[in-house]
Amino acid sequence: MREDNKNLIVAIALSLAVLLGWQYFFAAPEAERQRQAALQQQSAQVNPSAPNPPLSPSQAGGASPTVPGTPAAPTVMSREAALARTNRVAIDTPAIAGSINLRGGRIDDVALKNYRETVDPRSANIVLLSPEGTQNPYYAEFGWVGAQAGGLPNANTEWTADRDRLTPSTPVTLTWDNGQGLVFRRTISVDDKFMFTIKSSVENRGSAPVALHPYGLVSRHGKPTTLGYYVLHEGMIGVLGDNGLQEIKYDTLDEEEPVAGSTVSEKKWDNVQGGFIGITDKYWAATVVPDQAITYQGAFTSQQSQAGRTYHAIMQGASQTIQPGSAAETTQRFFAGAKETATVDAYQDSLGIKNFDLMIDWGWFYFITKPLFKVLDFFYRLFGNFGIAILLVTVILKILFFPLANKSYASMAKMKAVQPEMVSIRERYADDKMKQQQALMELYRKEKINPVAGCWPVLIQIPVFFALYKVLFVTIEMRHAPFFGWIRDLAAPDPTSIFNLFGLLPYNPGAVPVLGPFLMLGVWPILMGITMWLQMKMNPEPPDPVQKQVFAWMPVIFTFMLGSFPAGLVIYWAWNNLLSVTQQAFIMRRNGVKIELWDNLRKTFSRKSSPARG
Numbered sequence: 001m002r003e004d005n006k007n008l009i010v011a012i013a014l015s016l017a018v019l020l021g022w023q024y025f026f027a028a029p030e031a032e033r034q035r036q037a038a039l040q041q042q043s044a045q046v047n048p049s050a051p052n053p054p055l056s057p058s059q060a061g062g063a064s065p066t067v068p069g070t071p072a073a074p075t076v077m078s079r080e081a082a083l084a085r086t087n088r089v090a091i092d093t094p095a096i097a098g099s100i101n102l103r104g105g106r107i108d109d110v111a112l113k114n115y116r117e118t119v120d121p122r123s124a125n126i127v128l129l130s131p132e133g134t135q136n137p138y139y140a141e142f143g144w145v146g147a148q149a150g151g152l153p154n155a156n157t158e159w160t161a162d163r164d165r166l167t168p169s170t171p172v173t174l175t176w177d178n179g180q181g182l183v184f185r186r187t188i189s190v191d192d193k194f195m196f197t198i199k200s201s202v203e204n205r206g207s208a209p210v211a212l213h214p215y216g217l218v219s220r221h222g223k224p225t226t227l228g229y230y231v232l233h234e235g236m237i238g239v240l241g242d243n244g245l246q247e248i249k250y251d252t253l254d255e256e257e258p259v260a261g262s263t264v265s266e267k268k269w270d271n272v273q274g275g276f277i278g279i280t281d282k283y284w285a286a287t288v289v290p291d292q293a294i295t296y297q298g299a300f301t302s303q304q305s306q307a308g309r310t311y312h313a314i315m316q317g318a319s320q321t322i323q324p325g326s327a328a329e330t331t332q333r334f335f336a337g338a339k340e341t342a343t344v345d346a347y348q349d350s351l352g353i354k355n356f357d358l359m360i361d362w363g364w365f366y367f368i369t370k371p372l373f374k375v376l377d378f379f380y381r382l383f384g385n386f387g388i389a390i391l392l393v394t395v396i397l398k399i400l401f402f403p404l405a406n407k408s409y410a411s412m413a414k415m416k417a418v419q420p421e422m423v424s425i426r427e428r429y430a431d432d433k434m435k436q437q438q439a440l441m442e443l444y445r446k447e448k449i450n451p452v453a454g455c456w457p458v459l460i461q462i463p464v465f466f467a468l469y470k471v472l473f474v475t476i477e478m479r480h481a482p483f484f485g486w487i488r489d490l491a492a493p494d495p496t497s498i499f500n501l502f503g504l505l506p507y508n509p510g511a512v513p514v515l516g517p518f519l520m521l522g523v524w525p526i527l528m529g530i531t532m533w534l535q536m537k538m539n540p541e542p543p544d545p546v547q548k549q550v551f552a553w554m555p556v557i558f559t560f561m562l563g564s565f566p567a568g569l570v571i572y573w574a575w576n577n578l579l580s581v582t583q584q585a586f587i588m589r590r591n592g593v594k595i596e597l598w599d600n601l602r603k604t605f606s607r608k609s610s611p612a613r614g
Contacts, residue, residue, distance in 0.1 A: 075133075082133035083109060087158075089172050090165045094192045096337060100166065101131055101139075104155040105174050105186055107196060108132070108139030110336045112284075119480045119488045128284050128336055137221040140286060140334050142186065142198045145316070146212040151180045159186070168192045181206025181324075194337025195347060201329040204322040214317040214330035216288040218278045222308045223250050227282060232361060232474060236300040236313055237280040237287070239355040241272030246300075247361075253302040254309065268299040274354035277313045278335070283476040285359055289333035290315050292352050335359075338476050341373060361474045368467040373475055380477070386490055387483030390468075390572050398579050401460060405583060410591055414449045461576075465569075472566040483571065487524070490568030494522025521563045524570045529559030531577035537600040538584050 088099035091110070098109035110129040117123040129138050132155075143153055153159070159174040166172045171189035178184070187199040204210055226234040226249075236248040248267055256265035277298045278287025290296050294317055301312045320328045333351065337343075339360050348356035362369045372393070379389035398405075415422075421443060429436035443449075472478050478491040486496055496502045499509040499519045509519035533555040562570050581597075588595050 076135050077133050079127070079130055079134050082131045085133070086131075089161050089163070091190065092165060092167050093190055094168075095194060096190075097125075098129065100161075100172065100174075100188065102159045102161060102174070104141065104157060105143070105153065105159045105176075106131070106139045106141050106155075107188075107334060107336065108137070112338055115283075115338055115476075116480075119482075126284065126338075129286065132221075135222070136224065137219070138286070140196075140216070140218050140288065140336065142200055142216045142332060142334075143214075144184070144200065144202055144212040145215055146210065146319075151178045151182055152212075153178070153184055166190055182210065193340075193343050194335055195351075196334040196336065197331065198334060199329060199331050201327055202322060203327040204324050207324050209324065210322045211319050212322065212328070213319050214332070215314065216290070216332045216334070217312050217314040218286045218288060220279055220311045223311075224281070226250070229473075231363065231470065232282060234281055235279065236267075236311070237285070237359060238277035238298060238300075238313065239275030239358055240269045240277065240298045241274050241354075243269055243272060245355065245358045248300055250302070250309070250311065253300055253311070254304075256302070263304055265302040266299055267301075268297065270297050271295055272298055276335070276353060276356060276359070277315050278359075279311065279313055280339075280359060280361075282474065283339060283479060284337065285335060285339055287335045287359065288313065288315050289335060289351070289353055289356075290317070291331050292354060294318070294330075340476055341370075341377070361470075363467075363470045363474075365463055365467045365470070368463055369470045372464070372467050373471045373477075376471065377477065385483065386478060386481040387487065387568065387571060390490075390568055391575050394572055394575050394579065397464060398576075398583060402583070404460065406587055410587060411449055414447055414591075418443060418447055418449070465573075468572055469566070469569050472568045478566075478568065481568075483567065487567050487571075490571075491566050493520060493564050494524045494567045494570060495520075496522035498522075498526065517564045518560050521560065522567075524567055524574060525559050525563040525565075528562055528570050528574035528577065529555045531574050531581070532558055534597070535577050535581050535584075538581060538588075538595065538597050 083099065087102040088109070089102065091098040091100065095113055097111050097113055098107075100106070101108050108129050108131040110127075112126040112128060115126040117126065129140070131137060131139060141155075146152065153176050157176055159176050162173045162175075163170060166188060168189075168191055171187055174186040174188070176184045181204060183203040183205060185201045185203075187201075189197045198216070200214060202210075202212060224234075233247040233249070235250045236246070236253060238246045240246055246267075246269075253265055253267060256267060258264055259266050273295050274290075274292045275298075276287045276289045277300075278285055280287075296318070297316045299312075299314045299316075301314065303310045303312075315332075317330060320330075322328045333353075335347070341357075341360060344357055344359055347353055357370075375393055375396070376386065376389045379392050380386050383389065383392075422440065425439045425443065426436060429439060472491050479489070481490045482488045483490055487494065497509045497519060498521050500507055502523065510516045512519055536551050536555065562573065585595050585597070
């Protein structure tokens with residue numbers, strides 16, 4: 001078998017691996033996610049709260065302080081019923097609506113005013129946090145823990161509020177007297193976006209000193225249905241001092257060995273300073289932000305109960321001894337909202353939160369992905385359309401890489417010019433591969449040809465392509481961002497399909513078992529395939545029949561593969577192919593090399609139109 005044929009067979013295998021890999025890691029998990037979501041809507045299970053898990057012994061007294069436990073909810077009720085059963089302080093800001101539960105003092109009711117479930121403006125707002133008693137409680141809790149747990153506020157404590165409404169201009173102060181000499185106060189304020197500030201104080205009116213630890217936690221009951229994408233992190237997240245970014249998936253945490261004498265699985269970091277700790281979804285997050293100047297202990301925990309798993313992201317500060325007649329105070333922040341890039345970056349800069357921008361999953365190519373988003377966002381602000389921004393950024397990338405592409409295409413042009421001599425060398429040394437390679441290398445040296453130069457544009461495009469994919473996939477700014485016509489969400493696949501004549505036939509090809517993801521072949525993937533086919537027709541047809549078949553099928557393979565990619569990415573690829581055809585034609589003409597496009601098109605269509613010979 002010729003070496004060229006071997007290489008092409010490897011190329012086919014790699015292409016199929018990419019296609020099947022996409023189906024396994026992306027399309028299949030998404031189908032499973034949709035199936036699980038449907039099952040969850042059909043049946044609700046009782047999800048009582050599990051006790052909050054212990055943290056490791058403190059440095060001060062060696063005790064094992066425990067975050068206050070929570071009572072089990074007897075039944076699962078609607079969110080409205082759960083909210084109505086307790087006294088609450090309303091939250092009303094330009095970005096969020098919700099309430100603070102005066103029983104326990106929890107922030108357990110947050111809905112996002114500017115984000116909806118679907119592109120339909122009449123769909124429901126995104127609900128981020130929900131109280132105990134609902135199917136999947138999700139909330140934040142702050143306070144103090146210590147040896148005298150009986151005298152500390154817990155989940156059943158009834159706090160008194162100084163007002164019934166929290167707004168950016170009107171903070172709320174909660175008060176509780178334990179009747180044993182300790183008075184607790186909690187002042188909660190909120191800005192016009194997603195950041196709460198919680199100042200917790202305790203006044204010692206007793207006759208003996210008290211040692212307490214401040215804590216803050218995010219609690220999530222029940223394992224949520226995740227998208228399951230390999231390139232997206234959902235689960236525990238935090239930057240814990242110098243330990244850097246920590247991303248732990250739910251299943252990974254569940255598999256940790258339980259802490260001795262308990263059912264709690266735990267990942268813990270001691271003596272850290274700065275950063276944040278919490279739980280993240282694709283577009284939303286709930287994170288506790290400690291005072292960046294204090295030393296604290298951070299932990300992610302998972303606890304199994306009859307109702308399922310309960311997850312916590314916890315920070316606990318060092319012990320503070322409060323003498324009689326004195327008070328102690330601690331300040332924490334709590335982010336609950338959409339992971340908007342500008343908002344998250346502003347919090348990092350204004351509040352000095354260490355690496356807060358890593359809450360957004362920029363991925364391994366952070367140094368490409370985030371700057372690429374910044375450029376896209378700049379053009380979006382100019383033109384009001386992320387699709388146009390993608391087209392403009394593609395042009396800019398083509399201009400930036402033009403010198404390299406020029407050398408690459410020029411080298412390819414020289415390769416075409418010496419093609420007859422290369423064929424002659426292969427025929428002359430057909431039985432001596434060593435001499436054949438030496439003669440070819442001498443030809444390359446004499447003509448100043450780099451035989452691998454043609455690979456550089458493709459190699460450079462791979463990280464840019466992946467970075468753009470990450471931008472489209474993880475940034476909330478791309479969520480529900482329209483282009484033109486039928487593309488109402490650049491972060492979702494093209495919703496049309498040639499297999500139902502683009503909506504004329506009354507059935508959904510995507511619902512077909514197994515083949516569904518491949519049958520959602522919309523207008524833009526087809527346009528991308530056509531542009532890729534045109535790009536291949538720019539070059540002479542290979543004489544080898546195997547090569548010819550590979551080149552004939554590659555556009556088809558990639559068309560089906562990109563059918564399930566975000567529409568914005570397919571638009572980028574199609575536009576990039578079209579620009580590449582134009583660029584290659586310009587460089588080839590400048591180097592005096594014949595452009596094969598029209599001859600190849602005439603050959604292709606003449607073969608198809610000629611009658612079959614008997």
